[in-house]
Amino acid sequence: MKILLLSPQSGDDVANSIIQQIPFMKWRKSAALVPPLALVTVAALTPPEHEVYIHDEHAHGPVEPILEENNYDIIGISMIANELNRTLSIAEFCKKKELRGRVVVGGAGTAHLPRQLRQFMDTVFFGEAEDTWPQFLKDFKEGRQKSHYQQISKPDMSTSPIPRWDLIRNDLPASAGVYGAGAVQTTRGCPYDCAFCDVIYIYGRKPRTKPIEQVMEEIRILEAMGMRDIFIADDNFAGTRRRAKELLRELVKLNNSFKVPIRFMTQADISISCDEELLELMADSNLIDILVGIESINKDSLKDLHKSQNVRLDVHEAVRKIQSYGIAVMASMIIGADSDDRSTFKRTADFVKEVNITDHSCHPLVAPSGTKIWYQFRREGRLVVIDKESRDKFDILTNIIPKQMTRVELIEGLIDYWETVFDPLHYMERAIGFIKGVKRKPRVKQAKLRSIWNHRKMLVRMFWYFLVQATPDHREAFFKTFGAALRSAPYMLSQIIFLHIRFMIFHTRYKISAKLAREHLAWERSHPDEVQVADRSVPIPREVKESAREIFAAAYGRVRKRVSDRETLYKVVIESMVDYIDRFGESFQQLDEHHRGYINESCDRTIAHTSLPEASATCDLPVESPPPGFEREILDRLDQTFRIREAGTA
Ligand code: B12
Ligand code: SF4
Numbered sequence: 001m002k003i004l005l006l007s008p009q010s011g012d013d014v015a016n017s018i019i020q021q022i023p024f025m026k027w028r029k030s031a032a033l034v035p036p037l038a039l040v041t042v043a044a045l046t047p048p049e050h051e052v053y054i055h056d057e058h059a060h061g062p063v064e065p066i067l068e069e070n071n072y073d074i075i076g077i078s079m080i081a082n083e084l085n086r087t088l089s090i091a092e093f094c095k096k097k098e099l100r101g102r103v104v105v106g107g108a109g110t111a112h113l114p115r116q117l118r119q120f121m122d123t124v125f126f127g128e129a130e131d132t133w134p135q136f137l138k139d140f141k142e143g144r145q146k147s148h149y150q151q152i153s154k155p156d157m158s159t160s161p162i163p164r165w166d167l168i169r170n171d172l173p174a175s176a177g178v179y180g181a182g183a184v185q186t187t188r189g190c191p192y193d194c195a196f197c198d199v200i201y202i203y204g205r206k207p208r209t210k211p212i213e214q215v216m217e218e219i220r221i222l223e224a225m226g227m228r229d230i231f232i233a234d235d236n237f238a239g240t241r242r243r244a245k246e247l248l249r250e251l252v253k254l255n256n257s258f259k260v261p262i263r264f265m266t267q268a269d270i271s272i273s274c275d276e277e278l279l280e281l282m283a284d285s286n287l288i289d290i291l292v293g294i295e296s297i298n299k300d301s302l303k304d305l306h307k308s309q310n311v312r313l314d315v316h317e318a319v320r321k322i323q324s325y326g327i328a329v330m331a332s333m334i335i336g337a338d339s340d341d342r343s344t345f346k347r348t349a350d351f352v353k354e355v356n357i358t359d360h361s362c363h364p365l366v367a368p369s370g371t372k373i374w375y376q377f378r379r380e381g382r383l384v385v386i387d388k389e390s391r392d393k394f395d396i397l398t399n400i401i402p403k404q405m406t407r408v409e410l411i412e413g414l415i416d417y418w419e420t421v422f423d424p425l426h427y428m429e430r431a432i433g434f435i436k437g438v439k440r441k442p443r444v445k446q447a448k449l450r451s452i453w454n455h456r457k458m459l460v461r462m463f464w465y466f467l468v469q470a471t472p473d474h475r476e477a478f479f480k481t482f483g484a485a486l487r488s489a490p491y492m493l494s495q496i497i498f499l500h501i502r503f504m505i506f507h508t509r510y511k512i513s514a515k516l517a518r519e520h521l522a523w524e525r526s527h528p529d530e531v532q533v534a535d536r537s538v539p540i541p542r543e544v545k546e547s548a549r550e551i552f553a554a555a556y557g558r559v560r561k562r563v564s565d566r567e568t569l570y571k572v573v574i575e576s577m578v579d580y581i582d583r584f585g586e587s588f589q590q591l592d593e594h595h596r597g598y599i600n601e602s603c604d605r606t607i608a609h610t611s612l613p614e615a616s617a618t619c620d621l622p623v624e625s626p627p628p629g630f631e632r633e634i635l636d637r638l639d640q641t642f643r644i645r646e647a648g649t650a
Pocket of ligand 2: 197198199293
């Protein structure tokens with residue numbers, strides 16, 4: 001069979017394809033920050049009897065001309081939440097043209113695919129595809145493929161094969177100019193529980209790790225294919241610290257064995273700042289930039305967002321500590337939590353200045369569907385229905401109504417914030433501050449100047465741009481920062497150039513974001529009545545009702561072990577089920593292991609705060625399975641509970 005795997009490019013993408021807008025990078029016909037790791041992974045999961053082709057729209061433009069050849073049996077789209085409109089338009093195109101290929105969709109974004117839109121796809125994949133994709137191909141061959149596949153338990157990452165980079169070999173070398181960096185994933189999942197984050201629902205709370213030898217092999221392959229920078233695409237690289245150190249020890253050795261060490265970037269939580277050994281290993285692996293979810297400088301907002309790991313420490317100190325090892329901190333911030341007000345913008349900008357943040361993103365709080373805050377805002381009547389046109393403007397607009405600001409004030413505040421923080425001279429001061437704050441020179445093979453040579457084509461254009469074409473403030477920022485590194489830390493030159501490119505990326509990105517946000521604000525101001533608040537009710541979805549027997553039995557089994565009083569048992573089960581439906585109702589397909597884990601935790605939590613009567617000697621409740629009528633009774637009482645709750649919040 002011929003399979004086309006494709007990555008859609010949203011017209012509103014201001015992240016992955018932003019590189020195409022940077023003045024000194026426009027020579028690239030089209031380009032993206034990172035290659036489609038999901039596609040090459042799914043390709044590697046495909047048995048060799050099939051032919052697989054890859055099309056990344058970020059790198060090669062619209063896919064329609066290729067689709068029109070009508071050459072494929074399966075057209076597989078990989079989507080994330082902000083690629084919904086483009087995914088739909090491709091699926092609709094395939095249907096309209098009556099192509100023979102079946103349209104299947106997978107990726108982190110399918111969790112956000114509204115039920116009514118799934119009709120345009122022949123099959124939808126929920127969750128990781130290590131088990132489900134091979135199963136689907138088998139079913140497809142036998143003509144009995146299903147309308148959806150869901151990974152039941154989180155796959156062991158050792159079953160995730162080495163990605164088929166060979167399929168996009170020509171695009172990979174840094175010299176080809178198509179991708180900014182390669183991608184390697186070493187873990188999935190995150191142990192934390194931030195209220196706005198869907199990582200834990202998609203990839204789980206227990207970090208799963210890829211065998212270290214395989215990670216090293218993947219890096220060797222990318223290096224041999226000419227990649228000079230690699231993004232470690234983990235949800236939280238240091239979710240399991242001991243393992244992260246083991247991996248880094250190997251990485252230090254491997255990277256020093258290359259003629260020119262690779263530069264790495266990744267994502268991790270702020271607690272890495274407490275572990276000096278880890279920071280040393282990171283720096284010595286040539287990990288030059290880490291995205292850290294700082295989210296807010298307001299402790300109350302951090303509490304609102306359940307970002308407990310950031311409440312426990314002094315964020316200023318933590319950032320300085322990481323930077324002192326020569327690792328730049330990319331601070332990811334959010335404004336709009338319930339404890340934020342209009343003063344938060346200035347306080348956040350002051351923080352970014354004080355701790356010399358080099359690269360930085362700041363967005364309105366968004367409530368992704370199914371997350372804790374999504375339910376909270378929906379229940380409180382503070383969730384807004386995002387109109388069709390704005391669906392892909394993820395992170396520019398928001399679907400919440402903040403508590404201490406209006407929606408308009410939130411977005412206006414952000415537009416001003418972006419203009420201040422991404423001003424070139426402001427950046428210059430921070431970058432120079434970062435250089436001065438480095439206390440330990442990373443022990444990386446001294447090939448950093450040679451690594452500049454690897455990027456010579458782009459560097460010539462970059463220097464020419466700043467010398468001749470750039471505005472005076474951009475010129476000053478570039479040359480003064482470069483000069484500061486040259487004078488006080490020449491070993492940082494390559495990193496400083498990298499950070500300047502990152503700055504230009506964010507500067508450009510937020511200029512476009514501000515324009516889009518202004519256009520939207522003009523509309524929202526003139527059509528206040530059309531901003532539609534989402535229905536507050538969180539009814540019991542049909543799919544949950546259909547699986548009620550199994551779900552309630554799971555809760556019953558857990559509670560019955562510790563509770564023998566009938567009424568208390570029913571109360572605990574109801575409370576846990578409300579919690580479970582709040583969390584998983586909207587995205588529910590079937591009861592998977594992750595759900596069972598959650599039900600167990602929820603039951604235990606509820607029992608812990610319930611005063612239990614003395615164990616009844618004459619308990620008539622069976623231990624193995626629920627008594628007859630249990631399912632009906634729980635459903636009725638749940639319905640009643642939801643109705644009362646809605647009335648209570650009206
Ligand atoms: C690298 C990365 C990026 C890169 C590049 C993204 C890219 N297009 O490749 C950059 C830095 C550019 C980026 C930007 C953004 N990202 Co990002 N990113 C990631 C990250 C860390 C790794 C992605 C990856 O390569 N994963 C490895 C692959 C193997 O995993 P996977 O994609 O889940 O694929 C598996 C399954 O989903 C499935 N699958 C995937 N596709 C398909 C297709 C088919 C047909 C099938 C059958 C199966 C299937 O099979 C795979 C194997 O199990 C993820 C987090 C994560 N854990 O994935 C966030 C993540 C994808 N990003 C996210 C977001 C929100 C964004 C931004 C909107 C952020 C922003 N504010 O700008 C932008 C959007 C940019 C864009 N248009 O692409 C969210 C998406 C949320 C969602 N539910 O959709 C994620 C999940 C992180 C999070 N929860 O916050 N991102
Ligand atoms: S630490 Fe990051 S990845 Fe982990 S739950 Fe919080 S926001 Fe999500």
